Amino acid sequence: MTEDDKTVIASFEEKLHRLVFEYRQAAERNKELTKAIQEKENALNELQMQCAALESSYSNLKQAKVLSLNDTAVSETKEKISRLVREIDRCIESLKK
Numbered sequence: 001m002t003e004d005d006k007t008v009i010a011s012f013e014e015k016l017h018r019l020v021f022e023y024r025q026a027a028e029r030n031k032e033l034t035k036a037i038q039e040k041e042n043a044l045n046e047l048q049m050q051c052a053a054l055e056s057s058y059s060n061l062k063q064a065k066v067l068s069l070n071d072t073a074v075s076e077t078k079e080k081i082s083r084l085v086r087e088i089d090r091c092i093e094s095l096k097k
Helices: 003-096
Strands: none
Touching: none
């Protein structure tokens, strides 16, 4: 084997070692990024579930508000009717005298 062949082989081995080293670094970085993506997806899913729960709670609160407003309106209407009936009763009593 000539000196030139030895130089070529040494250069090839050096490049091969560098390539293997860079491959291992890239594989490790890929694992880290895959793990980070999975964590972000889990966090996103959790937030989406919280959002859905909050939307459901908000919808329930809106419905309760509507019902409570209707209850208030019904009470007020009953009070008005009662006042009108009392006034009519007073008028009838006045006419009887």
